[in-house]
Each structure stands twice: as structure tokens, then as C-alpha cells.
Amino acid sequence: MRMRFLAPVVMSVVLLASCGGGSENKTEKKEESAATSETPVDNSMVTPGAAEAAASKGAALIEQKDCKTCHKPDTKLIGPGYKEVAQKYEATDANIDKLADKIIAGGSGNWGEVAMTPHADLAKDDAKEMVKYILSLK
Ligand code: HEC
Structure with missing residues (x-):
């Protein structure tokens, strides 16, 4: 009886933890891709884009x-x-x-x-x- 009551709580803690971890990773990735995509965009505005x-x-x-x-x-x-x-x-x-x-x-x-x-x-x-x-x- 006690375990049955606890099971969903444990599950949701595990789920929350993994979700939290997941979204953290996502934000990190987003920041990374924003940082990497910024450089070529800037470059294209200065040289090749302008020439084209x-x-x-x-x-x-x-x-x-x-x-x-x-x-x-x-x-x-x-x-x-x-x-x-x-x-x-x-x-x-x-x-x-x-x-x-x-x-x-x-x-x-x-x-x-x-x-x-x-x-x-x-x-x-x-x-x-x-x-x-x-x-x-x-
Ligand atoms: C009636 C025909 C004709 C038209 C129309 C014409 N061209 Fe020419 N173009 C020539 C000829 C012939 C020459 C070679 C002139 C020479 O021997 O110095 C020439 C030469 C040139 C040269 C090289 C010039 C040099 O001194 O080496 C450029 C650049 C050029 N044309 C660009 C253009 C552009 C851009 C246009 C449109 C705005 C145009 N041409 C329209 C006949 C024409």
C-alpha cells in the first residue's frame, strides 16, 4: 500500500529530473548554435554578401x-x-x-x-x- 502510493511520486521525480536535464541541454545547444551561426551571418554582411x-x-x-x-x-x-x-x-x-x-x-x-x-x-x-x-x- 505504501509503495503503491510512493511509486507515482518517485516516477514523477525521476521524470522531472530527466525533463529538467533535457531542457537544460536544449538551452545549451540553442546557445551554442546561436553563437556558431552568428559568425557566418556577420561575415556575409560584410564581404561576400555585399559583393554578391x-x-x-x-x-x-x-x-x-x-x-x-x-x-x-x-x-x-x-x-x-x-x-x-x-x-x-x-x-x-x-x-x-x-x-x-x-x-x-x-x-x-x-x-x-x-x-x-x-x-x-x-x-x-x-x-x-x-x-x-x-x-x-x-
Ligand atoms: C552597339 C553595340 C554596343 C552596345 C549597345 C554596347 N557595347 Fe560595349 N562595346 C562595344 C564595342 C564594339 C566595344 C569595343 C570598343 C573598343 O574597341 O574600344 C565595346 C567595349 C565594351 C567594354 C570594354 C571597353 C574597353 O575600352 O575595353 C565594356 C566594359 C563594355 N563595352 C560594356 C558595355 C555595357 C555595360 C553596355 C550596356 C550599357 C555596352 N557595352 C553596350 C559595343 C557595344
């Missing part, structure tokens, strides 16, 4: 403009392929600036006699985004 965002902005601008009537990523069309351009120029600030001006002003001479049409309505910053994207296509 910039590249996709340039890609989107190129899509909106007439560039693809004369340029393709891999092969020469009327103008050089973007990968050829990326191989010819390093992605330095000076080159990005120079190529952005060239897209806006148009002209020939670096790849042959055929001239690129001017894009006078293009903002310099947008042209730079496009060049950054092109030069990322090595």
Missing part, C-alpha cells in the same frame, strides 16, 4: 540596357565578350572608373575598329556597377 549584391545590381542594370545586343558573357559579338574584358582588365578602381567612362562616352580602339555606342543617359555609379559585374566574370 553589388554584382547582381550590375547584372540587373545590364539586363535593363541595350548591352546584350552587342555583348555576350562568353563570346565576341559586336563588342568583346564580358569574360574577355575581365581578363584584359584587373578590377582596380582606376580601371572600373575608366571603363565606366568608356561605356558612357562610347568609342573604339581597344578591341578594334568597331565603336560602342555612347550611353549618355547612364549614371556614372550605375556604369561602375556594370563594370564591377563584368570584371567579376573571369
Whole structure:
């Protein structure tokens, strides 16, 4: 009679203990995973994420403009392929600036006699985004 009365009490103590232990472990794990996932999130906001965002902005601008009537990523069309351009120029600030001006002003001479049409309505910053994207296509 006494044991029967005690059994559920003992059981619930055991259960409580194991539950308590379990939830403690869970919180520890949560903290751990929060700590480990924080670092990559921070990194992606500083470098790779930012680079990707910039590249996709340039890609989107190129899509909106007439560039693809004369340029393709891999092969020469009327103008050089973007990968050829990326191989010819390093992605330095000076080159990005120079190529952005060239897209806006148009002209020939670096790849042959055929001239690129001017894009006078293009903002310099947008042209730079496009060049950054092109030069990322090595
Ligand atoms: C009418 C055809 C045409 C269009 C449209 C055109 N391009 Fe070009 N692009 C050319 C030609 C031709 C060249 C080679 C010029 C040369 O020999 O200096 C060139 C060269 C380039 C170069 C390399 C410049 C250099 O001096 O090496 C870049 C970068 C470029 N184009 C980007 C663009 C972008 C971005 C657009 C869209 C805004 C665009 N092009 C639109 C024909 C075109």
C-alpha cells in the first residue's frame, strides 16, 4: 500500500529530473548554435554578401540596357565578350572608373575598329556597377 502510493511520486521525480536535464541541454545547444551561426551571418554582411549584391545590381542594370545586343558573357559579338574584358582588365578602381567612362562616352580602339555606342543617359555609379559585374566574370 505504501509503495503503491510512493511509486507515482518517485516516477514523477525521476521524470522531472530527466525533463529538467533535457531542457537544460536544449538551452545549451540553442546557445551554442546561436553563437556558431552568428559568425557566418556577420561575415556575409560584410564581404561576400555585399559583393554578391553589388554584382547582381550590375547584372540587373545590364539586363535593363541595350548591352546584350552587342555583348555576350562568353563570346565576341559586336563588342568583346564580358569574360574577355575581365581578363584584359584587373578590377582596380582606376580601371572600373575608366571603363565606366568608356561605356558612357562610347568609342573604339581597344578591341578594334568597331565603336560602342555612347550611353549618355547612364549614371556614372550605375556604369561602375556594370563594370564591377563584368570584371567579376573571369
Ligand atoms: C552597339 C553595340 C554596343 C552596345 C549597345 C554596347 N557595347 Fe560595349 N562595346 C562595344 C564595342 C564594339 C566595344 C569595343 C570598343 C573598343 O574597341 O574600344 C565595346 C567595349 C565594351 C567594354 C570594354 C571597353 C574597353 O575600352 O575595353 C565594356 C566594359 C563594355 N563595352 C560594356 C558595355 C555595357 C555595360 C553596355 C550596356 C550599357 C555596352 N557595352 C553596350 C559595343 C557595344
